[in-house]
Amino acid sequence: MLESAYRAQCAAVEDHCTDETQQPRRGLTLFALAFGSFCIGTSEFASMGILQLLSNGLGVDIPSATYAITAYALGVVVGAPLVTLTAARLNRRTLLLCLMALFVLGNALSAIAPNLPLLALARFVSGLPQGAYFGAGAMVASYIVGPGQSGRAFAQVMGGLTIATIIGSPLATFLGQAIGWRRTYAVVACVALLALLALWAWVPVSQALRGRPLMQELGALRRPAVWGTMLVAALGVASIFAVYTFIGPLVTDQATLDRAWIPFALALFGFGMTFGNFIGGRLADAYPARGLVVGFGCALVVLAVLAIAGSHVWVLMPALFGVGATMMTAIPTIQVRLTRLAPEAPTLMGAMNLAALNLSNAIGAWAGGQVIASGHGLLSCAWAGFGLTLLGLAVFALTLARVPQLARA
Template identity: 60%
Template sequence: MQQTAYDQQCKAEEHRHTTATTAIRHRGHTLFALALGTFAIGTGEFGSNGIIQLFSSSLGVSLPVATYAITAYAFGVVIGSPAITLLAARVNRRSLLLGLMALFLAGNLLSALAPNIVLLAVFRFITGSVQGAYFGAGAVVAGYVYGPGKGGKAFATVMGGLTIATIAGAPLGTYIGQTAGWRATYWTVVALGVLAALALFAWVPRTDDLRGGSVARELGALRRPAVWLMVGVAALGISSIFAVYTFIGPFVTDAAGQDASLIPIALTVFGVGMTVGNYLGGRVADRFESRGIVCGYAGVLVLLVLIGLFGSNVALLLPALFGVGATMMFAIPTVQVRLTGFAPDAPTLMGALNLAALNLANSLGAIGGAFTLDAGWGTLSTVWAGFVLTSAGLILYTVAISQVSRAAASIPVTE
């Protein structure tokens, strides 16, 4: 009897070892599938910004009312993603990713069919609720195939699909919307989502190593002050990227006096910077505790000053836009590694909170920029709003870092 149990245990261990070895061997396929999913998600998110005037006109609402659909998506990320992560705490991460892609497909399909702005906003909320949960679960799977000590690189790989979407996916979605109607943009996102779902089904390993945990353990992470401090550091610090990205169009045409045809090029330059920064930031995050955040935030502050003072010169503006995208994305993988370090028992939820913080940053940056513009301080004044917010994030991080680390260390991990 004992020998039989021992043999079964040996077989189980051998099977687990074989599965892990196979996962590592097919690492490239798995990582591609995860990034394809975030590319589809990013295309839907950023592509919506490019067609807002189209569905505003089609649905017979003003532009401010049409922005409710964009805001609803952000609320989906901030509220819906953590909720889904908690509800699906026990679900295997592979199954969770497939379920999330199914919900993503449903949300975009319904968005393509929405008859009015109210339902479109509801469907965008549903779609947004996928994003943070997908990034959290995707980072866990990427970390599994990379192996221990590569959390930053894993998160950067998953985030890579989103940054590439700013270069290729969003312009493509906008072009399709302009030529075939705004609904065609969402049908295109559905097609990308189907491809991503098939890739995930084929290439994400089936293994108990990706099983979920208890809801209590996930909730326990939310009781740690260190976690919320890091969310605050992310939401404040990263907001400057959106105080710039949101207003690139006016920067190019109003401040620099260039033709509107340069706006797509400026957006692409910014997206390339994000992609480069994300790649480098993932490697730094695994080697240094704080360098990614401190260097990223400090670097973007310098660039914001340059844009604020000399952004009317397009020869300086374009390289500075690249730099803002690169330096800020350089920090984000370190935010994820630090969050996961403060709550190692809830990595999926930490990924969802990181994305929620990014969407809060989106709102803060846009609101701060709108405030300076309404005050009549000029087109480039939005960067000063970003400067104040990122400075606050950097101060919070440098002042609270020792207290945060002690708080995290003093709270035992819940089994």
Template identity: 60%
Template sequence: MHQRAYADQCSAEEERHTAARSPIRNPRATLFALALGTFAIGTGEFGSNGIIQLFASDLDVSIPVATYAITAYAFGVVVGSPAITLLAARVNRRTLLLGLMVLFLVGNALSALASNIALLVVARFVTGSVQGAFFGAGAVVAAYVYGPGKGGKAFATVMGGLTVATIAGSPLGTFVGQSAGWRAMYWTVVALGLLAGAALLTWLPRTDDLRGGSIGNELGGLRRGGVWLTFTVAALGISSIFAVYTFIGPFVTDAAMRDASLVPVALAVFGVGMAVGNHFGGRVADRSAHRGLIWGYGGVLVLLALIGVAGGNLVVLLPCLFGVGATMMLAIPTIQVRLTGFAPDAPTLMGALNLAALNLANSLGAIGGAITLDAGWGTLSTVWAGFVLTTAGLLLYVASVARTRPAPVPAPA
């Protein structure tokens, strides 16, 4: 009788504990809302690249000057997102995500209304400042949905919307811009943002479990050496994905000597690879501290070499593009888990830093590729710039970061 009474008491305590965690009514809908938000963000980011010639002509500036708008977006992610994350440290993650989506809508509306390049640059910086903070806060909510030990899967879920944007969102934005004008592309993104905002408002849980922390806790993460080592490893290693993605058009038309109509196909193949790699990357990150990054970086080095040697053959190029997207995305959830492991009390800021590292990698890959092209080493030479950068990131990881054990992530109360 005593044992049965004790068991009943334990069962009641467990039920009260579960109830205190404010279970989510529709977890799949919550995850969908988060992914829809990142899809809208990714569509605006990648779609801008596809309409650069259009707004350069309309605003009467050269293509190099028009790229300031693209750079401003990346600068917003690298600088603006961590700043917003710190300023909003105490804000409930639900409230923060809704506020960020409002700022996203404002940034894209200002982009559509910009009457000169200066205003467009400011609008793109504002919009970019949303991205990293949204991904960081979204990863916290997704981790709450999945429960302890699923940080990699949580971040991969949030990243899923971005990978789908490379497959569908970017071509959609480019098509709309070419058909109805570049301003229509940004209004389309506003419409997607409104849908995402409505989904977030409806399905994000209202719970104190998602309350923020102190600014001191967030800043404390920036004092951890392992955080900055991992940030550097990410910025160096992931750069090769952009040393390829940025130059897919020339790869198809100049190296493989195929019609430009195949460029969207090549971009879609690359995007599908990213989606597949992201899916498995989340699972690998939750099972192994190092495997996802080592496999991802090691695999992409092999594929880069294949493109550099035989990428002029479309039969070789397309599978390798799929592989580069897949192997690089295999590594990114592991990077997020390691960042959070080094600073478990600042998960939102670590998510923002991860996105900041990716945008820095974007610049490094594009700059490295431009250097090899300017040197006259041929269209496919950009992959060797990526090869060097990823090798540096992998060597740094093996030599330093892999020997530094992150602090264990505490289970939520």
């Protein structure tokens, strides 16, 4: 039944693919969507790259400074269902414009926040649009690229976020070191304003992108398999953030390198995420489960190596690439599985996927911070990620039996 509904959804998308989507404008639309996700990714990951600057500037320790990162992630978790359902009937183009405007506001507030509580509030506001943006963006991208390619469509939208880890986050970290963390958030707000203009200019005005009835979207949340898949994402992907959050201290304190190496380490992690996203998008369309199993399984190996020998730079740098690559291989599979479980609510499923991933952000940053604060050393953050990914893989194994037609690989 779920497969027939998914095929019907693909057919509906195909019917909506007018001649307009075959024109060169299609590339500009995908660029605008990816540019918006690039801004979002830069803002999200930059906070981790400038964590030490936040800590020093606000006069708090590093574990306390992670509350700003957690607040952003919780904003995504809260905003994904709340914003998506509130705006269920809005045309996806209109929704994308409103979301990017809110994102600009949140980053502008982050730049002027005088203390940690107000910075956390500003980061919460910045995170509110993210889940709904990726949900709406995935729907628009699927409409643009055509049926049977939802994994690649989602990967293209996510591509902007992964490129942000290569360019945006390291550049923001460099800017933070050069001109201060407040001005870094101000620059992000200005670049996001350009993304808003790109979305306005290049996302087509089309009835095919109209919203859906609220009850239709809500119906998807009654399915246990949807919640099970989200739990897998929230637990399994947390290892990315358990490690990425502490890249700065790992480079300077654990590997005893100059802080000038931090942007390089961030970019290396980002190259891994971009590579994994490319592979994962293709695996997700071809196989219902393989991308997730391969991604999580390989991540466990890389995390163990990092935890044991990450104090050596020749281990640390390849391991950072490996964590990013292996975990991003799994993420498009999660999106495709959610869409197949609830084909009548693609925007909400995209938003809930991002909510789950940002819950993993909060879980990973918190777990890594806790084991470090307990005195187990900086590399213990990798063991925290190992445990979370192992738990996510175990939950996934249990959920496969619930929907057998999606378990074929």
